[in-house]
Amino acid sequence: MRILILIFLFCGLFAQANTIVVNSSSKINTIKKGVSLAQDGDTVLVKKGIYKEHLINISKAIHLIGEGNPLIDGENKNRKYSGNKCNRF
Numbered sequence: 585m586r587i588l589i590l591i592f593l594f595c596g597l598f599a600q601a602n603t604i605v606v607n608s609s610s611k612i613n614t615i616k617k618g619v620s621l622a623q624d625g626d627t628v629l630v631k632k633g634i635y636k637e638h639l640i641n642i643s644k645a646i647h648l649i650g651e652g653n654p655l656i657d658g659e660n661k662n663r664k665y666s667g668n669k670c671n672r673f
Contacts, residue, residue, distance in 0.1 A: 601625040608633040615640050615648075615656065622646045630654045 604626060606618040615635050618628040624645045632652025638661040642648065 601627065603627045603629055605629050605631065606635075607631040608635070619644070619646065619648070 602623070604612060604618045604622050606612050606615055606628060608631075612618050612621065615628070615630055615637055618630070619640060619642055622628050622644055626644075627647040627649060630648070630650045632654055634655045634657055636657045636659055638658040640656070
C-alpha cells in the first residue's frame with residue numbers, strides 16, 4: 585500500500601498543468617501566442633482587453649478562460665477561432 589501511494593505522489597510531480605497569462609501589455613500579448621505555448625491540460629487565462637485576432641486554432645486539450653470580459657475583434661476576417669479538441673464552446 586505504501587508503494588502505491590509513493591507511485592501516485594511521484595507521478596503527480598510530473599503531471600502539473602501550467603497557467604499561461606495573456607495580457608495586451610505583457611510578453612504574451614496575443615491569444616494565438618498563448619494557445620501555441622500551451623500544452624494539453626494547461627490553462628490560457630486571457631485578461632481584460634481587446635484582442636484584434638482571427639483564425640485562432642485550438643488543437644490542444646486546454647482551458648481557455650477570459651477574465652474581465654476580454655473581447656476578440658476578428659476585424660471582419662474569416663472566423664475568429666476554431667477547435668477540434670473541445671467539449672463545449
